[in-house]
Amino acid sequence: MKTGRIDVSELPGGLDLQATLESGQSYLWRRADGRMYDSDEQSGGDAWYETVVRLDGDRVRLDTGDPTVVRVRQRDGALEWESTTDADWVVRSLLRLEDDLPAIRAATPDDSLLERAYDRYWGMRLVRDPPFGTLISFICSAQMRVSRIHDMQLALAEAFGDTVTADGRTYQVFPTPDRLAAATESELRDLGLGYRAPYVQRTAEMVAAGDAHPDEARGRSYEDAREHLTQFVGVGEKVADCVLLFSLDFLEAVPLDTWIRTTIEEYYPDCERDSYAETSRAIRKRLGGEYAGYAQTYVFHHLRNES
DNA sequence: TAGATACCTTATAG
């Protein structure tokens, strides 16, 4: 495997790799020691994380291109990586290392909750995951615990994904749209997906048939893009926001999940409205607009770890 | 068009 190092001190705002990958944004990375989401926050300070992406020219996609293993760990002031290809740009893209965290924080309002969250997890970045895997994993996220969502993606990869070998180790690749489209509802239920099984199968079928692709939300205005993604089965406004934020570069997206709704009740009651769309507008404005999704992610991780 | 309800499965609380 090829290797490389990225000096963390050169990244604007640094990096907290563990917070980035264990904050419930991405379900497509795995911790090599298998201890993802162990409650002990210190235990994974320099753990290796690994994923497999498909590279298509200069873009990271999950449904086309050759499977590429990417491993990263943060140690001694550096982000170390290993990969089956020359992956410096891939790592920078997947972990959004170009984001200027101080500038993003400066664009959010002075607010004691946000200050606490940003201070505690400073260096946490949003991820830029492949669209199809993000779409499927967040369809699976409905009424699920974070650790179980993660386990479900692993189960999908083991049951329907290709394998790739590097340095004598075998890695499971997230399934392609074809393979998931060919799965039966009962096969998916056997993996524990429950009522999400037909959603996953039918959405995969839409993508495999070429009827739609989550990438097509790019280039639209934020609210149009969110509406566009709800055409997929099992995708409502909340899941659409997750795909926009964690995959498609819409940093203003604020997924209104149970945590954020509770937060709004408690800290921003004036932002409560009677519809998702209106509440979304109000809270996005309150969290600073353009980078509201960053604020949301820090607050989500902060509050989730307190209880 | 808004509002209530069913839905799979599992971990955790009581």
Place this chain on the structure above:
DNA sequence: ACTATAAGGTATC
């Protein structure tokens, strides 16, 4: 041990 409850919601009526 056993039951109730909730988990990063959505589709359907």
